[in-house]
Amino acid sequence: MTPIPNLNIVPFVSVDNMMKLILKIGIEKFLTDLAAYVEDDFLRWESFDKTARVAAHSIDGVIELMPASDHSLYAFKYVNGHPKNTREGRQTVTAFGLLADVSNGYPTLLSEMTILTALRTAATSAVAAKYLAPKNAHTMAIIGNGAQSEFQAMAFKAMLGIKNLRLYDVDPAATKKCTANLKKFGFDITPCGSVEEAMHGVQIVTTATADKQCATILSDNLVGAGLHINAIGGDCPGKTELHRDILLRSDIFVEYPPQTRIEGEIQQLPEDHPVQELWQVIAGQAQGRKSAGQITLFDSVGFAIEDFSALRYVRDQVRQTPFFEELDMLADPDDPRDLFGMILRAA
Numbered sequence: 001m002t003p004i005p006n007l008n009i010v011p012f013v014s015v016d017n018m019m020k021l022i023l024k025i026g027i028e029k030f031l032t033d034l035a036a037y038v039e040d041d042f043l044r045w046e047s048f049d050k051t052a053r054v055a056a057h058s059i060d061g062v063i064e065l066m067p068a069s070d071h072s073l074y075a076f077k078y079v080n081g082h083p084k085n086t087r088e089g090r091q092t093v094t095a096f097g098l099l100a101d102v103s104n105g106y107p108t109l110l111s112e113m114t115i116l117t118a119l120r121t122a123a124t125s126a127v128a129a130k131y132l133a134p135k136n137a138h139t140m141a142i143i144g145n146g147a148q149s150e151f152q153a154m155a156f157k158a159m160l161g162i163k164n165l166r167l168y169d170v171d172p173a174a175t176k177k178c179t180a181n182l183k184k185f186g187f188d189i190t191p192c193g194s195v196e197e198a199m200h201g202v203q204i205v206t207t208a209t210a211d212k213q214c215a216t217i218l219s220d221n222l223v224g225a226g227l228h229i230n231a232i233g234g235d236c237p238g239k240t241e242l243h244r245d246i247l248l249r250s251d252i253f254v255e256y257p258p259q260t261r262i263e264g265e266i267q268q269l270p271e272d273h274p275v276q277e278l279w280q281v282i283a284g285q286a287q288g289r290k291s292a293g294q295i296t297l298f299d300s301v302g303f304a305i306e307d308f309s310a311l312r313y314v315r316d317q318v319r320q321t322p323f324f325e326e327l328d329m330l331a332d333p334d335d336p337r338d339l340f341g342m343i344l345r346a347a
């Protein structure tokens with residue numbers, strides 16, 4: 001076991017080490033354990049400092065900072081969303097994040113979060129579905145088969161026992177990639193030629209498309225009674241996936257209303273349209289699914305507490321492994337006030 005180094009050295013989890021950590025733990029266990037951290041933190045929701053993320057929008061995408069603190073730990077994530085990036089061989093979403101000790105302000109972990117965001121988004125989706133999806137759901141449609149899609153499938157398999165997947169993407173190459181990646185995990189996979197075909201006989205649909213516009217990925221006629229909708233792709237002002245009529249027929253569950261009202265599917269609705277906060281359902285203060293015929297919608301945009309949980313989980317796991325580097329990121333003069341002298345002595 002490699003001990004975490006002294007306070008002035010910050011453990012850094014690179015992309016390479018994150019992949020090694022996931023493979024060592026196992027992806028389904030990673031997702032399930034991470035989901036437990038997310039649930040734990042949602043249970044203590046009221047003790048967190050919360051803020052809607054700070055977003056810098058451009059014509060091509062968005063760059064966001066996402067802070068959260070429980071007064072003992074502080075975390076932030078830097079994340080972008082640029083749907084056009086894949087055409088240039090880049091990811092739509094990339095991220096990194098930092099965990100710090102509130103008592104002295106020192107960073108205690110720096111980590112890649114491109115992969116970790118996909119994992120935490122999937123874990124959070126599965127947590128929501130645990131409370132909202134119909135009992136004994138076995139088949140899920142995934143519309144949008146890009147970077148997030150396999151993570152969603154794996155989390156729903158690990159936590160809800162989803163075995164059958166119906167996949168659709170406007171780009172058949174994405175569906176082919178998703179099908180090939182998931183082949184060895186025991187799913188029964190049906191690649192589909194349209195959204196209509198993908199929705200046939202499903203109890204859950206995950207929408208994970210990337211397009212910087214108000215799109216209609218799902219139209220109202222495709223949504224039958226009892227469906228659970230896990231909508232993760234509408235996460236920016238002017239970027240939605242569901243027809244407004246679906247929202248009017250659904251019971252809507254959100255992470256942090258002040259952020260979701262701006263970024264989520266509910267940006268299409270009046271400010272006072274009733275929504276239920278997911279943490280209250282987890283805490284037993286509100287009901288999740290009430291009836292078999294109810295349409296439930298998790299209007300996911302991704303909230304900072306999920307990243308806080310993910311960084312906390314990685315910090316706890318990586319301690320047991322050699323999968324981090326030691327970053328010389330904090331100045332450490334012998335006399336804390338002699339920062340200048342430290343430079344002179346380095347000559």
Ligand SMILES: NC(=O)c1ccc[n+]([C@@H]2O[C@H](COP(=O)([O-])OP(=O)(O)OC[C@H]3O[C@@H](n4cnc5c(N)ncnc54)[C@H](O)[C@@H]3O)[C@@H](O)[C@H]2O)c1
Nearest residue numbers: 092144146147148169170174208209210232233300301302
């Ligand atoms: N809610 C969250 O917490 C959260 C977290 C991460 C990503 N996201 C969002 O999820 C979405 C997917 O992210 P990604 O990293 O997988 O992106 P990606 O670019 O890798 O994949 C998106 C896929 O959607 C497909 N697509 C686009 N328009 C479509 C349409 N009309 N019908 C069917 N398929 C369509 C594209 O061909 C592509 O394969 C993005 O919008 C991203 O911003 C949300």
